[in-house]
Amino acid sequence: MPAKDDQAFTLSTLPPELDAERLKGMYRTMFLIRRFEERVNELYMEGRIPSTLHLYIGQEAVATGVCAALNQDDCVFSTHRPHGHALAKGVAPRAIMAELFAKATGCCKAKGGSMHVGDVRVGMYPAIAIVGANVPIAAGVALAFKMQKSRRVAVSFFGDGAANEGAWHEGLNIASIWKLPVIFVCENNLYAASTPFSLAFNIENVADRAPGYGIPGVVVDGNDVLAVYEVTRAAVERARRGDGPTLIECKTYRQCGHSRSDPRTYRSREEEAAWRERDPIPNFRKWLLAQAVCSPRDLDELEKGVEQTIAEAIAFAESSPDPQPADLYTDVFKE
């Protein structure tokens, strides 16, 4: 666990573009993800959402910090745990919610579900639920950006488990040799499903592998949204300059189980409590108030607005039509 406050920012050490509005926006995104996931969990437990869920609770600072350093036309690739990335990249909460409810108005017309949410119009490709598989694909999108002489970048989000997949290694290597504008963001939440990091790696950090591919590797406190933002901004600049990829490892913690059926018997309640102390959201809230970025009343109002957004998303999803049986047969091929 990274030491608390070891890289604490003050307003004077922040990147200058992070004004009060943007800082509040980052808080809003994290709070939106947290409350969205909590409400989705409740709806699932009530039997109103089918399938399974992989919740992002505890990791909100990663998606938020990374996406805050991107432009809307930059692209991200996600995993089987994609709700946080989708919300941070700007996919409409109602479109995600409707997808989870398996409604025709969902972002993937109810053909994707929780594990494939996305909206390409805001740079969120449909999430890819095979571990590690998005790494070479994100490199391919970055290759297209390079060939098109655009300044756009691609981001591949993945968990620590993905770093032991062949696709990960092939993707990092090819992105490095071709200096592709892609950023690899590892969310090391310490467990691949139930398997602890130490059983799957004989190294301390996933980022230690970066030199083996000839690219920079950075370890950052994944529960500190400003720290995540800062390292991502540097990686994005490097990618836009044409200098190639960066591997960023965000040390974080999945506060929930792997999926809905996970009772978390492979880890201690003490460990969970220690990480809850480092919960990215209350800590950032405290920081915003301590730095006088905004008042408690500002944040209360912002939070109320988020609750309203989620309530509207649920109402939209519930009142939306189901897909028709005939929809089964469409969208396989493009004419």
Added chain:
Amino acid sequence: MVQMSIAEALRQAIREEMRRDERVFCIGEDIGVKGGFGGAFTVTQGLSEEFGHERILDTPISETAIAGVAIGAAMAGMRPIADVQYGDFLFCMMDQLANQAAKMRYMSGEQVSVPLVMRAPVGATSRGAQHAQSLEAFFTHIPGLKVVAPATAYDAKGLLKSAVRDENPVIVFEHKLLYGSKGARAERGALSPVGEVPEEEYLVPIGKGIVRREGKDVTIVAKLLTLYRALAAAEKLAAEGIEAEVIDPRTLVPLDKELILASVRKTGRLVIVEEDNLTGGWAAEIAAIVAEEAFDYLDAPIKRVSAPDVPPPFAPILEREYVPDEGKIIRAVRALF
């Protein structure tokens, strides 16, 4: 009209598409290295001199990355033509093809399509179990992939150009003994048919089969190398008084079902030939379609001439036993009368 081999026809198709559309590029192993192979069977020879290494991309030996990068590039507006040295290596990239390329459009609710071409050489050529398989059936089974299998220079060029312009992932199977590769990359025992190819622009539509030989007594469906074995068998059978109609489907997905059904309704007999293993094969699917949709027209059981359910062997004498040949086709046809 110009006479050319299939390798030359494929190369010409790639060249024309790359000149026509700057989004088109090639990606694969040993395809453009100076002094290198120009692709395992010389199809991309000389292209890096015309288009540069920015559009003829030599990769490390990383089949998953070849597929994944091509898929990503296709999703972001490019038109990649990827290849593997041997079709057998498609298994290395199976997740990317089966879970990613094939399903991306469907699971995204049609937000994204993957206009990718994946070229793959198939066929037994005394290289043993891992460089000789015919894998078509695996890919016809996956919804979301189109599959073509050209057997002539004309079709190779016209179908590859159509594949590049298609909005979906298209797997192009090419047979090693049909390429007509020259020099150090020439294949021993190759058939290497040379065919007429128009000088002007043309496309062969994906999804249209063709009758290669007309006949009234039996329908033989065959593709790639086995098409030539079937045509040779048909000549011998004609001397015995059996007129075989030989159909080359050219595209496996989407299948020109009506062409096959119409022929079977006329002849009343069906033999399907393929180099793939028997069980769960492509021939089995054709047989099932005809049994379901033209059963009343059949005067005899449907026969499959496939490779047996063993891996491709090494020894030439065993390989001859493994692959469908003229004699096996003739025996299968005779058994129906």
